[in-house]
Amino acid sequence: MLIQQFKKMLFNQPVKGPSSESTAISRGEMAISGMCKMIQADREGLEEGWNAELLRESVTMLHVLSAYTKRFEPFFITRSTEYFKEFAERRNLQPLKEYITGCRILLDREMHRCSVFNFDPSTKRLLIGTFQKHGVENYQDKLLDDESLFKLLEAGDDVTLQSLYYLLSLSGMEKRLLQPWGLYIRNTGAAIIKDKERGDEMVPRLLLLRRSLDIIIRDSFSGSEEFLFSLREGFGEFMNEQRNFEAWDSGASKIGEMIAKYIDGLLRGGLKALPPSLQSTNRDLQHAQRSGLESTADEDTELDRQLDQALELFRFIQGKDAFEAFYKRALARRLLLDRSASQDAERSMLAKLRGECGANFTHNLEQMFKDKDIARDEMENYRQFVEGQGKKSPFDMSVMILSAAAWPAYPDTRINMPPEVHEQMEKFDAYYRNKHTGRVLTWKHSLAHCVVRASFPKGTKELAVSALQAAVLILFNDAEDNTLSYDQISRATGLTGQELDRALQSLACGRVRVLTKHPKGKDVRPTDTFSVNLAFSDPKVKVKINQIQMRESKEETKATHDKIARDRKLETQAAIVRIMKSRKKLAHAVLVAEVIGMTRKRGPVDAAEIKLEIERFVVFPNISFYSPHFFLPFWPQGGFTNKLTPAV
Secondary structure, three states: OHHHHHHHHHHOOEEOOOOOOOOOEEHHHHHHHHHHHHHHHHHOOOOOOOOHHHHHHHHHHHHHOOOHHHHHHHHHHHHHHHHHHHHHHHHOOOOHHHHHHHHHHHHHHHHHHHHHOOOOHHHHHHHHHHHHHHHHHHHHHHHOOHHHHHHHHHHOOHHHHHHHHHHHHHOOOHHHHHHHHHHHHHHHHHHHHHOHHHHHHHHHHHHHHHHHHHHHHHHOOOOOHHHHHHHHHHHHHHOOOHHHHOOOOOOOHHHHHHHHHHHHHHHHHHHHHOOHHHOOOHHHHHHHHHOOOOOOOOHHHHHHHHHHHHHHHHHHOOOHHHHHHHHHHHHHHHHHHOOOOOHHHHHHHHHHHHHHHOHHHHHHHHHHHHHHHHHHHHHHHHHHHHHHOOOOOOOOOOOOOOOOOOOOOOOOOOOOOOHHHHHHHHHHHHHHHHHOOOOOOOOOHHHOEEEEEEEEOOEEEEEEEEHHHHHHHHHHHOOHHHEEEHHHHHHHHOOOHHHHHHHHHHHHOOOOOOEEEEOOOOOOOOOOEEEEOOOOOOOOOEEEOOOHHHOOOHHHHHHHHHHHHHHHHHHHHHHHHHHHHHHOEEEHHHHHHHHHHHHOOOOOOOHHHHHHHHHHHOOOOOOOOOOOEEEOOOOOOOOOOHHHHHHO
16 A cells, blocks of 8 residues: 555656746656666766666666556656767767777666666667667668778777677678678788789788688677688689789789798798797687687697698689699608608698598699608618628718609709719619619709718818709819819819809808808809808808708799699690580580689689680681581591690
8 A cells, every 4th residue: 555655646746846947747757857867977977966776776666666667668768769869979970990889888888787777678678779770770881881891800800890790780780791891801812912022921911811800700700600601702702813813924823832832831840930920829729628629739739720721721722733733842842851840740731632632633742752651661772782792881872762753843953973972873773773674763963962071170060961062062172272263163063054053152152151252242153263161160060051952943933833834724625625525516605614614623714715725626617707606527436536636
C-alpha cells in the first residue's frame, strides 16, 4: 500500500515547476529529468551534478515502482538521441581516427553505465540502436572514406580499425570495408613491385605488408574469413598483373626471381638474414599458444615459419618457372660451397615445394641432393683406393661428381692449375674412367674452392679462397721481387678478361687485401702490377676472402631470364600442338584461352605472344585471314609431320 501511495504521489499529483512560467509536472517527471541531467553531467565529464549512488538508488526505485519502462526509458532515450546527434555533428569535423576513437569511448561508457547502474537490457539495446543510426549510418561516408582508411591501414592502427569494425558491425555494414580493403592491398602491392630503386627489398616489403594485414585481420576484424579471402585475392592480382612489371626488363618473372633469392638468403644465413620487422613478437607467440600451434620461440621453428610465409607469396605467382630456375641456381651454390645454415631447413623446404607443386617440379632439386650423397660415397671409395696403393696425396682433395642434367649449366673456365693439383686431377680422372666406362668428366674450375696456407711477416694465415684466386696466389711463391704484372699473371694462369679481373680485384681491392695493387684504385687494368701485402694482418687465423666471381652477375641473371622466356615459348608451342591434335578445329579465341589455362602454372604468357606462336603452325586455306576459325590441315593420324618437329 505504501509503494502504491508513493507512486501515486510521484506521478499523479502535478506540482509547480522550478520557474514561475513552467507548466505543472509531476514529482516523478522532475526526478526522471534530474536523473537524465545527472547522466548528461557524467557524459560531459562534469563532477558537479553527478552522484553515482543517488543515480543507482533512483533507478532501483523506478524498477520497484514498475515505472522504469513506461516513464524513464522513453524520456532517457529521447535525451540520449539529442546528445548522440550533437556529439556526431561536433566530432564530424575531426579526422577519422579521432571520430572513431570518440565513438568507441562513448559507446563503451554507455554500456558500462547501463551495467553498473542497473539499467534494463532493453535500454542498452535502444541506446546501441540509436547511436547506430545517428553516429554510424548517418556518417557512413566518413567511416568508409578510402583515403582516410588507407592512412589507418598504412599505419597498422589495429586498435582504431578494431573500433571501426565494431561500429560498422552494429549496423551490419562491416562487409562494406571489403572494397577499400581490397583496393588498398592492390595499390600498395603494385607500388612495392613498381619501385625499381628498392627492388632488392621487394620480397621483405611484401612480407611485411602481408604480416601487417594478417595482424589486422586477426586483431581487428575478428579473424574474418571474408577479409582473409580478399587479402589472398588482392595479392594474387597485383603479383601477376603485367603492367606492374613494366619497369623490369624481365617482366612478371621478376617476382619469382626475388622470392627465390629471399629464400636463398634465409637458407644461407638463417634468422640472422631476417629483417627485425619480420621476426615474431611476444604477441605472435601468445596467439600461437592460444591457437594450439607450435611455439615460435624456437629458432628452427621460427625459420620454418618464415619459409612458410615466403612460400605463401610463391603460391600467388603464376610464373613458377622463374622461381624454379633461380632457386635451382641458388641451391646449387649452397650445396657446392656448403653455405646452407641448416640441412634440416633445406630438406624441409624441398618437401614443402614437393607438396605445393608436385614431384615433377622438384625432381631435379631432389637429384641434386642425391648427387651430393653419391659424390661423398664416391670420394670415400677413391680415398680407400689411394690408401690401398700406398700412395698419399700432398694435400686433401675432394671431388663432387654431379649429373649435368640435374644441375644448372656453368661456363667452362680455362685455367692452368698448379702441377701438384693437375697431377691429382689426372689420377682421379683415370680412376673414374676405369670404374665408369663411357662417362666424361668436365671440370668446373669456377666452382672450386680451397684453403691456402700463407706465411706473412705478422703471422701465418689460412686463406679460404676460390680455385681461381688460389691459382693467382701460388704464383707469388716464385715471383721475383715479390711482384707480378697483370700480363704475367694472365699467361701463367691462363685466365683472361672478367675472370682474371674479378680474382685480382677480390684479392687486392676488397675488404681483405692479401695483395697490393700498383697503382692503387678500385678497378683492375692491364697495366697494373701486384705484390704480396707484407703488412697484412687479421685477428683470425682462418680468413675468408669474398669470391666475387661466384656472385650472380647481371649477365647471368639476364641469361637465366632469357632461358625462361625460351622455355615458355616452347611450352606454348607444345600446348598448341596438344590442343589442336585433340580438337582438330577450334576458334582462335577459344584456342588462346585454352593455351593460357594450360601454361598458367608454369608462367604467364601474353595473348599476343600466343597469337604469334599460333601463326607459326597455321596453314590458311581459301578463307579470309581474319576468319574467326582456322584449322591445321597437315595432322596425320599416326603422329606429327616433320613440319612440327622444330617447334615441339
